[in-house]
Amino acid sequence: MQVFFDAEIKKMKIKNCYFPLFVSPGVLQKEKDHIEGFTPEVAWVTKSGDSDLDVHIAIRPTSETVMYPYYSKWIRGHRDLPLRLNQWCNVVRWEFSNPTPFIRSREFLWQEGHTAFATQQEADKEVLEILELYRRIYEEFLAVPVIKGKKSEMEKFAGGLYTTSVEAFIPNVGRGVQGATSHCLGQNFAKMFEINYENEKGEKAMVWQNSWAYSTRTIGVMVMVHGDDKGLVLPPKVASLQVIVIPVPYKDVDMQAIYQACSSTVTALEEEGFRVEADIRDNYSPGWKYSHWEMKGVPLRIEIGPKDLANKQVRVVRRDNGAKKDISMEGLVDGVKNLLSEIQESMLNAAIQKRDACIEKVTTWDEFVIALNKKKLILAPWCDEEDVEKDVKARTKGETGAAKTLCTPFDQPELPEGTLCFASGKPAKKWTYWGRSY
């Protein structure tokens, strides 16, 4: 995913950079709305060794305030635009409520892109180009279907103009999860950080900015969407190990020959670029190893026993659906290649089916409440007013958590004239996804 995304943004002339982990209180607090959104989660370094620091230093929760003072210095004329930088780094948000590994954790890894343009039009265009890359990461790599859309005013990035996102859904728990976000920051940060330039007419103008990020949360979403009672189920494209080869010993058979076949199977697949290993540990039974590697989510298991050896074949077992099949040693490479791509495809299709079965279109409050209790991903006509979203949140506050907007999908169903908001009864402006979320 990292290699894919990094190559794609380089094609867009976005360059990689690195800014510090630490941010001084002065710049951190420069943008009011922004810092209101992040202050409670900021971790502070106050001591080094046994000495107290004179000035406490914050750890970046995100890097707008770290980077933009430099944007202000670097951008002078219109020829300095666009300025398009990205960094791969860690950030810290000291979460207290419901920390969940990979989904909401105190430290996480991400890329954060920060770009500045002369016009809003260019900024708008990039927001959607990046969002499309995020969709591809989820659907093409993680086999997780996502919905592209715009966040509500309440849910947008603190200090930004508007936020777009890809939204995933976890059917088992009935919760939405924000997959990745691409923000247009407008000119708000430009104003606070004085990021100005001289335009072609020699006039002073303010830049338009974007920021966008996807994080290790992608891993959490993948785990929850595909995992089953046996453990992880990993899509072949992102599995660090795609194939595990397990020797199956029997009494009175030539184990050397079986080990030899395992080893040559690994070599043959490795040469073709597959990520493959053999588990030749002698202190575990084959059955124990099957469970072990199933738990770890390896997409394909190859078993080699004396019968397979005699028949010049191997037994392959799919992790996603348990299907078994014999393939000839001769057809090994092609067989594995086809199976891995079948698994990738059918994992996405299965996930789409499950997700789609959770989508429920409602038009009234009563339907909404029923759907919410059934843990659905709810599409409802909405008046798009912040107070109404607050009201829905308050009215649905319960043990399982309040409902909120997930996104207003770009792909809008028809909204017949006269349709009313499910919550306020006012004229509806759009169809919006609602649900509980991570």
Place this chain on the structure above:
Amino acid sequence: MQVFFDAEIKKMKIKNCYFPLFVSPGVLQKEKDHIEGFTPEVAWVTKSGDSDLDVHIAIRPTSETVMYPYYSKWIRGHRDLPLRLNQWCNVVRWEFSNPTPFIRSREFLWQEGHTAFATQQEADKEVLEILELYRRIYEEFLAVPVIKGKKSEMEKFAGGLYTTSVEAFIPNVGRGVQGATSHCLGQNFAKMFEINYENEKGEKAMVWQNSWAYSTRTIGVMVMVHGDDKGLVLPPKVASLQVIVIPVPYKDVDMQAIYQACSSTVTALEEEGFRVEADIRDNYSPGWKYSHWEMKGVPLRIEIGPKDLANKQVRVVRRDNGAKKDISMEGLVDGVKNLLSEIQESMLNAAIQKRDACIEKVTTWDEFVIALNKKKLILAPWCDEEDVEKDVKARTKGETGAAKTLCTPFDQPELPEGTLCFASGKPAKKWTYWGRSY
């Protein structure tokens, strides 16, 4: 460099991983010598938002103590060995004395490898394999000559068994700089963190461990070795921009045609994989641009003016030695390719010559002091006693900093029987490099 190193360690079956930025006081303080070495530099998070934390959390200065509790859990039998992991991450050491960008800074980026083996023999072998990769990074990528050797007991890694390093030298200031280190940790951490396994005979045994790292300090060394009064001088292999194309306008000439030639030059080189840009800003003169890109260290400048256009050629100017040359448009790609590889080679050769001119072999204290005052890299016969190194440090403590051992080179000159230590007069055991250092 990152792509090179990552591919090489993967060939060695070392896997990438990621461990947290934060470390609890309990594990951090488990290894006595280790923590003595790092405690004064540890940054502590004591607050989140406005709340004080019950338990203060350290930011990793290095990750032995973060990772090894897991090694203890993961390693059970001899089939679990070797365990070989690497992570690319940031670490924090709160330095107060002489912070120098890229050389000694509070946060830096590095890779840190952490491996565990059944035998010391395997560990010893890996230490040198990794050290050779570090040598290649410096010499093949950064065009910086380094000396491979072993650190003294005083200078070795806190808590480890022995440390090997590649040592560079900055002629202008007469200081050595530790380029990267590959440590054999022995069984000391294994004892503290209880990293045991059952060997083939069914007996409990302790693992042998290594750790090794190279950091963004490489950038600082490169800057200091190659930089000149005009600014950076970057070796082509690591320059983010290898070629800058600058249009040279004259009065009454067809600027469109010149811009067109610049643009097609960029395209032609880009297609061949070169990192190239044109600077077509209209608010700066060519002369200003020459200085600007010289300061940034771009290895090759291409100038295109009306005369060049007429002669179907471009003017190329080398950053490292200022040499100018015309090459035909037709021979552009080959010409640039050859020039960049010439620059890479001659930068290394020039650096070797300068470094070698600084090496001085001494055998007495008086010679040593004279050489030190001449800012030399001093090779001296030594008795290899810790007290003697302490004594040398104390006796040379002055305005420019005390001398210490840099390394005992693996490549040892002959040591005639009866040679005495330059400092103690005791029998010398080896030739060792001494000098002031960063």
